[in-house]
Amino acid sequence: MQHYDGLARAAAACLAEKGHATILAIESSCDETAVAVVRDGRQALSSVLHTQVALHAPYGGVVPEIASRKHVESIDPLVAQALADAGLSLGQVDAVAVTQGPGLVGALLVGVSYAKALAFQLGLPLVPVHHIEGHVSANYIAHPDLAPPFLCLVASGGHSHLLLVRDYGAYQLLGQTQDDAAGEAFDKSARALGLGYPGGPLLDALAEQGDPRALPLPRPNPAGKYDYSFSGLKTALVNSVHRLQQSGRPVPAADIAASFRQAVVDTLVDRALRAAQDTRTHTLALAGGVAANSLLRRQMTEQAEACGIRCLLPPPALCTDNAAMIGSAAFYRLMAGQTADLSLNADPSLPLPGLG
Numbered sequence: 169m170q171h172y173d174g175l176a177r178a179a180a181a182c183l184a185e186k187g188h189a190t191i192l193a194i195e196s197s198c199d200e201t202a203v204a205v206v207r208d209g210r211q212a213l214s215s216v217l218h219t220q221v222a223l224h225a226p227y228g229g230v231v232p233e234i235a236s237r238k239h240v241e242s243i244d245p246l247v248a249q250a251l252a253d254a255g256l257s258l259g260q261v262d263a264v265a266v267t268q269g270p271g272l273v274g275a276l277l278v279g280v281s282y283a284k285a286l287a288f289q290l291g292l293p294l295v296p297v298h299h300i301e302g303h304v305s306a307n308y309i310a311h312p313d314l315a316p317p318f319l320c321l322v323a324s325g326g327h328s329h330l331l332l333v334r335d336y337g338a339y340q341l342l343g344q345t346q347d348d349a350a351g352e353a354f355d356k357s358a359r360a361l362g363l364g365y366p367g368g369p370l371l372d373a374l375a376e377q378g379d380p381r382a383l384p385l386p387r388p389n390p391a392g393k394y395d396y397s398f399s400g401l402k403t404a405l406v407n408s409v410h411r412l413q414q415s416g417r418p419v420p421a422a423d424i425a426a427s428f429r430q431a432v433v434d435t436l437v438d439r440a441l442r443a444a445q446d447t448r449t450h451t452l453a454l455a456g457g458v459a460a461n462s463l464l465r466r467q468m469t470e471q472a473e474a475c476g477i478r479c480l481l482p483p484p485a486l487c488t489d490n491a492a493m494i495g496s497a498a499f500y501r502l503m504a505g506q507t508a509d510l511s512l513n514a515d516p517s518l519p520l521p522g523l524g
């Protein structure tokens with residue numbers, strides 16, 4: 169152990185001095201097992217994943233025990249594939265990165281244990297990454313010229329955060345959801361409409377065919393100027409679906425989906441642009457699974473441009489969970505000397521580091 173600590177610390181110092189690193193990154197916080205090889209925080213040499221969507225679909229949500237077992241099966245072949253796709257051998261990797269949290273503890277543990285074993289075997293630095301910092305960092309891969317400061321709206325299945333990214337790894341939390349995350353509200357509303365799992369993309373597709381003015385929905389207005397609230401919207405949708413069902417009338421699912429999506433997107437856009445203007449930040453980046461939403465992408469781009477704000481959208485595959493984003497975040501942590509020893513543990517409610 170001591171031998172490893174010395175080796176890894178020396179290697180980390182050497183990489184930080186050179187300012188270069190090729191990182192093998194692992195993400196297993198929920199229902200995707202993902203592995204990537206990332207060079208210097210900006211270039212994904214490879215990025216592969218195994219999605220468990222079909223496995224969890226019959227249950228209408230992620231079953232933690234099933235997720236952990238599948239991660240165990242998938243991780244080793246994915247590491248081999250990521251290395252092969254990058255044209256590298258394990259010996260050419262400089263560091264190992266892994267999502268430490270937040271997420272499902274059993275799922276996180278698979279990635280963390282694997283990364284620790286690999287780092288120990290190779291004598292390489294081990295870099296723990298916060299999942300949300302990973303989502304933010306997807307933008308460093310998608311937009312190689314992007315540098316802090318910028319504003320980032322992270323909207324995923326578990327989080328809706330409005331962050332001012334002051335520097336690499338340094339954040340100010342401007343606002344967050346007071347109840348459901350945006351993705352959670354999409355998923356639960358999709359379930360009420362009988363759309364299946366995961367509901368966000370299905371509701372998004374259906375909404376394209378509906379009238380967003382059909383169902384009048386409130387625009388939630390929580391006390392915090394940049395905070396979000398989505399559970400009231402979700403309840404309003406569920407109640408109107410139930411009322412229609414009970415009265416035997418047809419449920420105009422596309423219209424309801426379009427009205428719900430419009431209300432969520434109006435709120436996300438309004439708060440983010442208000443924050444950008446108040447903080448005089450000229451760049452706004454989107455991140456997280458909900459950033460794949462087609463209306464959010466269109467509306468945020470249009471309205472940001474009208475206010476003279478540059479709106480950055482990672483491609484959808486970099487919005488949803490992936491390991492390239494973890495490799496990017498890890499690069500900046502590694503350059504700042506922030507590595508872990510082998511006592512690293514998964515933390516399902518890990519707080520975002522660098523909040524100030």
Ligand code: KG4
Binds near residue numbers: 352459460
């Ligand atoms: O970032 P992500 O892959 O995982 C988490 O960290 O949670 O986000 C997944 C969430 C799910 O709630 C999913 O329904 C939502 O992102 N999502 C979408 C779309 N694509 C994914 N929500 C709305 N519209 C989409 N196109």
Ligand code: ZN
Binds near residue numbers: 325456457488
């Ligand atoms: Zn995520």
